[in-house]
Amino acid sequence: MAYETNQNGKETYAKNALDSYSKDWKIFMDTCSILHFAVDKFWMNIISLLRQYQNKVIIPLRSIEELQKHEANTGKPELAENAKKCLKVLHQLINAGFVEIRGEQGDNFADNVFQVVFTKFRMTHKLLLITQDNDLAKDITALNSNKSVRAYPVHVKRINQYGCLSNFTWNTDNTKSVRPKKNKRHNSDEDLDEDEVFHICKSVTSLDDSRLVVTHIPAENEIVYTSRGPIKLESKVAAGGEGIIYTTNTPYVAKIYIKENNTKRKYEKIKLMLSKEIECEGVCYPVAALYNSNKEFVGYMMPKAKGKELQKSIFIKPLFLKNFPNWKKRDTVELCITILEKIKYLHDRNIVMGDINPANILVVSPKEVYFVDTDSYQVENFPCPVGTNNYTAPEIQKKHFSDFLRTMGNENFAVATLLFMIMLPGKPPYSQQGGEDPINNIIRMDFSYPFGDSSNKKTPDGPWRYIWSHLTYDLKKAFYNTFRKDGDYSTENTRLTADEWLPIFTYYLELLNSGKFGKQDKMSEDLFPTRHKKNPKVEYTNCKLCGNEVPENQCQNGICRDCLNKGEVYRCKKCGKEILYTNYQKYVKNAKRFDVCPECFEYGNKVRIRQSCVDCGQQFEITNNQYDFYNSKGFDIPKRCKSCRDAKKNRSYSTSGGYSSQTTRHTSSNSNNSSSMNSFLDILSNLFK
Amino acid sequence: MDNNLLVRLEDLVNNPTARVPVCLCLDTSGSMGGMPIDELNEGVRLFYEAIREDETALYSAEVSIVTFGGNAQCIVDFASLEVQPDAPTLTADGMTPMGEAVNMGLDLLEQRKDEYKDRGVDYYQPWLVLMTDGAPNGDSAELSRAINRTVDLVNQKKLTVFPIGIGSDADMDVLAQFSPKRPPLKLQGLKFREFFAWLSKSVSKTSQSTPGESVKLDVDGIKGWGEL
Numbered sequence: 051m052a053y054e055t056n057q058n059g060k061e062t063y064a065k066n067a068l069d070s071y072s073k074d075w076k077i078f079m080d081t082c083s084i085l086h087f088a089v090d091k092f093w094m095n096i097i098s099l100l101r102q103y104q105n106k107v108i109i110p111l112r113s114i115e116e117l118q119k120h121e122a123n124t125g126k127p128e129l130a131e132n133a134k135k136c137l138k139v140l141h142q143l144i145n146a147g148f149v150e151i152r153g154e155q156g157d158n159f160a161d162n163v164f165q166v167v168f169t170k171f172r173m174t175h176k177l178l179l180i181t182q183d184n185d186l187a188k189d190i191t192a193l194n195s196n197k198s199v200r201a202y203p204v205h206v207k208r209i210n211q212y213g214c215l216s217n218f219t220w221n222t223d224n225t226k227s228v229r230p231k232k233n234k235r236h237n238s239d240e241d242l243d244e245d246e247v248f249h250i251c252k253s254v255t256s257l258d259d260s261r262l263v264v265t266h267i268p269a270e271n272e273i274v275y276t277s278r279g280p281i282k283l284e285s286k287v288a289a290g291g292e293g294i295i296y297t298t299n300t301p302y303v304a305k306i307y308i309k310e311n312n313t314k315r316k317y318e319k320i321k322l323m324l325s326k327e328i329e330c331e332g333v334c335y336p337v338a339a340l341y342n343s344n345k346e347f348v349g350y351m352m353p354k355a356k357g358k359e360l361q362k363s364i365f366i367k368p369l370f371l372k373n374f375p376n377w378k379k380r381d382t383v384e385l386c387i388t389i390l391e392k393i394k395y396l397h398d399r400n401i402v403m404g405d406i407n408p409a410n411i412l413v414v415s416p417k418e419v420y421f422v423d424t425d426s427y428q429v430e431n432f433p434c435p436v437g438t439n440n441y442t443a444p445e446i447q448k449k450h451f452s453d454f455l456r457t458m459g460n461e462n463f464a465v466a467t468l469l470f471m472i473m474l475p476g477k478p479p480y481s482q483q484g485g486e487d488p489i490n491n492i493i494r495m496d497f498s499y500p501f502g503d504s505s506n507k508k509t510p511d512g513p514w515r516y517i518w519s520h521l522t523y524d525l526k527k528a529f530y531n532t533f534r535k536d537g538d539y540s541t542e543n544t545r546l547t548a549d550e551w552l553p554i555f556t557y558y559l560e561l562l563n564s565g566k567f568g569k570q571d572k573m574s575e576d577l578f579p580t581r582h583k584k585n586p587k588v589e590y591t592n593c594k595l596c597g598n599e600v601p602e603n604q605c606q607n608g609i610c611r612d613c614l615n616k617g618e619v620y621r622c623k624k625c626g627k628e629i630l631y632t633n634y635q636k637y638v639k640n641a642k643r644f645d646v647c648p649e650c651f652e653y654g655n656k657v658r659i660r661q662s663c664v665d666c667g668q669q670f671e672i673t674n675n676q677y678d679f680y681n682s683k684g685f686d687i688p689k690r691c692k693s694c695r696d697a698k699k700n701r702s703y704s705t706s707g708g709y710s711s712q713t714t715r716h717t718s719s720n721s722n723n724s725s726s727m728n729s730f731l732d733i734l735s736n737l738f739k
Numbered sequence: 740m741d742n743n744l745l746v747r748l749e750d751l752v753n754n755p756t757a758r759v760p761v762c763l764c765l766d767t768s769g770s771m772g773g774m775p776i777d778e779l780n781e782g783v784r785l786f787y788e789a790i791r792e793d794e795t796a797l798y799s800a801e802v803s804i805v806t807f808g809g810n811a812q813c814i815v816d817f818a819s820l821e822v823q824p825d826a827p828t829l830t831a832d833g834m835t836p837m838g839e840a841v842n843m844g845l846d847l848l849e850q851r852k853d854e855y856k857d858r859g860v861d862y863y864q865p866w867l868v869l870m871t872d873g874a875p876n877g878d879s880a881e882l883s884r885a886i887n888r889t890v891d892l893v894n895q896k897k898l899t900v901f902p903i904g905i906g907s908d909a910d911m912d913v914l915a916q917f918s919p920k921r922p923p924l925k926l927q928g929l930k931f932r933e934f935f936a937w938l939s940k941s942v943s944k945t946s947q948s949t950p951g952e953s954v955k956l957d958v959d960g961i962k963g964w965g966e967l
Contacts (some may be wrong), residue, residue, distance in 0.1 A: 361947075366798045368821070380944055468941070476755035496860070510859025512752025532963075618891040620743055630745075 062496075063309045065095060071215070072099035075176045077106075078164060081113040082182040083209055084136050085120075085129075093143065099342035100148045109140070110163045111153035113127050116202060128299065172201040179206045180215065184331050184566065187218050208329075211337050216329055246326055250402040251679055252433035253704070254455060259315045264346050268306055270296065274348060276338040292425075304340055305425070306349040316352040319432040320425065324350075330395040332388075333421045355420035357412035359570055365408050365476030367578070377416075379520075380562040380576050384416035386469050386555045392421060393465060394548040399425050404434025406441050406464040408471065427458055440466050440478045444493045459542030466532045469551060473525070474517050475577070479533045482508040495535035505535075509650020513583055520574045521581040522558045524565075525560075573599070580612075595633060606638045622647035654678075663691035665698075744919035752855060755953030756798045757861035759945050761938075762844040762852050764855055766871035766905070771831035775872060775929060780829055782931030786934060787826040796939070797821060799946035803847050807840035809833025809878070818853045836877025841869060841885035846862045847893070863945055867919060868938065869902045870926075874910035886916045893919050903934065903965065924965035932948070933964035 063557060083089065102105065106128070117140075119128075120133035143149040151161060168177055168190055179190050187206040194203055207215035215640040231386045273280045283304055293307040307316065320339050328335045337348040357363075361733035363373040364382070389411065398405060405426050412420040428434040435452035443463035446456065470479045480491035482498035498508040499518045518526065531537035532545055539545050561567040568575045569585040580598045584590060589602040593610035600610040610731060623645045635641040644651065654675035661671055670691035680687050744776055765779065790796045797820055806813040814827050831836045855862045868888070875882050888941070889935035892898035902914035902923035926934060938961045945954045 362794045366756055366794070368798070371792060474755075478755070478861065481859050481861050483753070483857060508859065510752070512749075512858065513753075514755075514859075616745060630951055 063211065064210075064216070066097055067138060067215060069099055071178050071205075072096060072105050073103050075105075075178045076108060078108050078110075078111075078167070078177065078179045079114045080110075080164065080181040080183065080186065082116065082181070083180045084109070084113065084140065086182060086209045087302070088209055088211050088213040089136065090139070091208050093139065093148075093213075095213050097143075097148055106148060106150040107143075108150050108152050108644075112163055113150050114151060115138070138551060162682035164190060167311055168204055172204050174202075176202045177204050178203070180209060181206065182208050184218065187356055191218075210327070210329060214245060216327065242398060247397060248322075248429050250400055253431065254433050254453065255315065255318075255431040257315045257318055259313045260349060261309065262312050262314055262317060262347060264309060264312055264342070265344050266342050266346075267309060267312075268342050268348055269294075271377050274304065274306070274340040275340060275345075276340060276351065278338070281340070285447050297354070300351070301354065302351045303354045304349055304351050306340070312348065315432065316425070319353065319429065320347075320350050322432065323427075323429055326399065328396075328399060328401070332419050333392055333396065333424060333425065335424045350425065352424065355412050355422045357414035357418070357420055357476075360408035360411045360413060362473070363413055364472060365474065370475055370577075372421065374413075374600065377577060378562075379577055380559060381471055382418040382475070382577065383555055383559045383562060385413065385419065385560050386557060387474055387552065388417055388419050389468070389472075389551050390465075390548045390555065392419070396427070396549055397458060397461070401429055402434065402458065402461050403455055403464070404428045404451070404461070405436045405438070406461070406468055407438045409469075411468075431455065439489050439492070440471075442492070443542065444495055447489055447493050457542060458547070459545055462547055463532075463542075464546055466529070468553075470529055470533070474514055477510065477514050479529070482506075483510060495533065495540060497533035497535075497537075498528065498531065499526075499533075501530035501534075504530075505635065515582070516579045516582055518572070520579050522554070522561065524554050525558060528554055533582065537646065581610075606634070609633055609637055622650055624650040660715070661689075664689045665694040666691060679727065741813040746785065746822050746934045747816075750819055750822050750860050754798055754819070754860075756795075756946075757863060758801050758802045758819075759796075759799050759863045759942055760848060762817075762865065762867050763802065763804045764840050764844045764871065765804065765806050765829065766835060766837070767806040767829050767831050767833075768835040768858070768873060768906070769808065769832055770835075770855040770873050773810050776829060776831040777928040778931045779823060779870075781906060782935040784826040785932050786939050787820055787824070789818060789936060790942060791820050791824060793804060793939070793943045793946075796943040796946045798844045798870070798888060798944045799812035801851070801873030803844070803851075804829075805840050805844045805847070807836050807871075809836075811839035811877075811912065813843060815849060817847060820948075824874075831920075834942060835871065835874050837869075838885040840888060841917070845888050845898075847947070847954055848898070852936045853937035864897050864899060866942075867898055867900045869900065870905060871903075871914070871915065872905035872909050872910075875913055882913075886913075886949070889917050890919045895910070901938075902929070902945060924961065926961070927964055927966055942950050 083092075086092070087298050093235050096107070097358060104301070106109070114137070115598070117133045117137050120129050121137060123133075139569060140149060144151065144472045164179055164181075164186065169613055179187070179191075181187055182555060186367065187208070187397045190204060190206050206218065208218060211412050230564040255393075263412075268283055269287060269446055272283050272284055274283060281304065282299040283306070284299060285297050287295045287303060289295070292311045293305050296304045296306065298304050319337075320336055327464050334355050334488070337351050338351045339347060342348050349713050358373055362369055364370050364385075370377075373430060378561075393403065395504050403421070404425065407425065410421065410423045412422060414420070422511050422672040426434050426436055433452055433455050437451045438445070441464040443460045446454070446460050467479055468678070471477060478488060479497060479499075480488050482491065482496065496506065496508075498510070499515070500505050500509065509518070528539065528546060531539045534540060558567075563573060570586075574577045574583060580596075584599075591602040591605060591608070592598065593613055594608040595613040596610065598612075600608060604611050606614060614637075617634075617636060619628055619629055619630050621627065622629055625647060626651075629644070629647050631643045636643070637689045654673065656669045656674050658674045659672040660669060662668065662674070668691050671688060677687065689696065757853070761788050763783070766781075767776065767779075771869050772778065776933065787802070790802075799819075801817045802815060805811060805813050808830075809832055809845055812873065813821065814829070844867055852862065852865070854860075882892045889898065891946045893900055900918050904911050904923060904925045906912055906926075909922055909924065917923070917941060937957065940960065941954075941956060944957070
């Protein structure tokens with residue numbers, strides 16, 4: 051296979067590095083490295099060097115204790131088995147003098163030991179820690195930034211699949227803590243060797259996409275082969291449209307393609323992907339091709355992902371609050387940084403993710419995310435054949451994804467969209483009031499969020515405009531110029547890169563972490579603010595109803611706009627329709643709560659009968675309300691006008707004095723001023739007593 | 740339930756997910772009595788359940804139900820199943836005013852689409868499921884108006900319609916008039932559950948796409964419940 055020769059050069063390089071460490075460094079190793087699936091290869095690589103330089107690998111006693119604990123863990127037989135095997139190997143290595151155990155019983159835990167030991171001995175020794183643990187690695191690396199003491203640099207490496215040492219993704223860039231200012235595009239790609247970077251191609255591969263012949267597709271409990279040996283597929287983790295993912299007897303998982311997706315093109319692409327050493331924590335990038343017992347390509351191995359899809363955690367508010375109840379704005383900002391760092395790693399190597407979408411990114415915490423479906427990434431002349439509308443740049447909308455190669459400019463639109471939808475959780479940048487379908491909004495670049503005085507006045511309703519207003523000025527400016535037609539970063543070649551977004555977000559995070567942002571307006575620290583960001587020129591007050599802090603000039607009688615529009619919902623007594631009795635009507639207008647809806651009210655006041663009075667001959671009117679009232683009481687409809695009725699009533703009072711006074715009040719008020727609201731309300735209150 | 744209106748409005752603006760409005764236009768005339776209505780109720784209940792279990796569909800699907808049995812009636816107005824989680828219980832009675840019911844369903848869909856637009860909520864083109872076991876016997880002008888409206892919307896790609904006949908007395912010719920693009924289907928026996936399981940899967944699948952994207956319907960799955 052072509053890539054193996056390529057690999058040889060790399061291996062020589064890696065072994066040279068191992069050589070220099072073995073020569074005069076103190077090498078420490080932690081538990082997870084001892085348990086690493088390629089640890090045997092690592093020992094094979096280093097033993098001869100240790101022998102040559104009379105050096106030893108130092109392992110804390112606490113790690114041995116941890117291994118013994120794992121060994122006894124019946125709940126995880128696989129881990130127990132692995133721990134047992136590793137202990138046996140260690141025992142031999144100790145006896146042979148290649149490994150030394152240091153420490154005392156009762157050291158807290160191993161990670162702590164490294165902190166203490168490294169802080170102390172870095173003055174006198176060159177120290178190397180081999181770990182697989184990202185956080186520990188960061189903590190130990192951070193010792194280097196302590197410039198107050200003169201000390202040797204501390205190195206932290208991890209064991210890779212070849213049993214050699216490689217960098218953690220983030221420590222390839224030593225200037226990380228001081229981020230380059232905007233537009234200064236230099237960065238770690240200068241440090242990248244040419245052979246770590248994929249080429250940029252102009253046209254799609256001509257390799258045909260026909261199916262490969264596969265005599266047998268391996269399934270659970272079967273053996274598959276990497277170029278380095280057999281691996282057992284264990285249980286099924288997930289099944290997608292393309293293939294099935296299994297756990298294996300290694301820390302990695304295996305994706306086995308279904309027949310329809312196992313093509314020559316795919317195979318060549320995976321081989322190309324494997325030709326570079328791409329290792330970035332959280333990017334589930336292929337680590338080895340897999341073959342069945344007939345040496346036919348069936349899939350690949352990759353790191354295991356954890357966490358919940360962005361789509362099902364961050365992008366839907368109730369699920370967001372359920373999955374991450376303690377998150378504040380700083381956490382979403384930090385999540386953006388974590389994601390951007392990984393994207394930058396890939397982009398620095400000319401890998402175009404292509405199908406950036408919220409189902410392909412899994413979140414564990416703001417610092418821990420996983421990119422999955424990496425075999426669809428575009429590398430060299432193999433396109434990413436899939437995509438979704440929301441993340442597709444205007445210039446490539448309505449195109450077939452498998453027919454062309456995406457540019458970094460196309461990709462940066464997707465990056466911007468992803469960032470926007472994390473910051474306004476789940477809201478696509480081009481959703482808007484009165485909007486057409488999203489595709490057309492994207493093509494027209496009709497962005498609806500305001501910046502300065504510019505706005506198309508179509509910002510979506512609800513919390514979105516509030517969230518937007520609380521973002522930093524820099525971020526709003528960047529989004530606005532990216533998404534708005536003719537903005538400074540709105541075209542394929544001007545869009546911000548991951549590297550350019552990073553300082554905007556790190557600055558934002560600093561503002562939030564230091565409390566500076568919260569000092570201007572505490573609400574800016576919340577995920578879902580309930581009003582616009584405070585304007586220093588405006589007076590604020592607490593709404594009497596919801597208690598939220600709101601601009602005083604937007605309140606009436608101490609009630610905020612939102613609350614004024616809310617209120618009590620009840621049903622119309624006539625037709626049963628839902629009616630809203632707003633707090634505005636209640637507290638500001640002091641209007642009465644109507645029992646019937648406006649339609650029924652209008653109907654009630656409509657004239658039903660117009661007739662002449664049998665006494666005086668004058669025309670008079672009977673409304674629907676009056677009509678219904680008489681009917682419901684079983685009375686006849688009056689034949690006389692109001693004044694004649696009154697006159698008649700007075701007469702009958704004087705003779706018999708027996709008419710019910712209540713009815714009198716009704717009728718008199720009825721006919722007095724039938725169109726006025728007051729009389730109507732009187733009728734109603736009487737009717738429904 | 741009294742604050743339903745407010746909850747619905749709040750859900751509309753707070754939830755950023757693009758919506759799939761689905762209107763079930765169901766025959767509940769007297770002839771549906773007995774087994775058919777029981778199976779229909781069970782099917783609708785399972786439909787609700789299946790959507791509630793899918794986190795993406797739950798926040799995306801909005802269901803309304805219009806029945807025609809005696810008169811056309813809106814039993815459930817559009818809202819997500821988070822707001823109104825329980826399926827209604829339908830009873831069979833009366834005549835078959837299908838045209839009136841379809842018009843009512845289309846009105847509800849139009850109104851809901853306007854609400855989406857007003858608030859800046861993305862949506863997929865709506866679905867109309869029309870199920871009957873007989874022939875329409877409402878106002879004939881209403882029926883032809885309903886047919887014309889439906890056909891226009893389908894031809895403009897603004898509506899996906901699923902006309903489904905139940906039993907041997909279903910008027911397949913009328914159902915065919917509602918569906919300019921594909922022939923109406925006949926439910927095998929009383930396989931309401933199978934149909935609604937298929938429908939919920941299709942809703943789930945759509946909810947995972949982006950509005951405007953064409954989503955292929957699971958045609959093979961239709962064989963599990965329908966026939967030509």
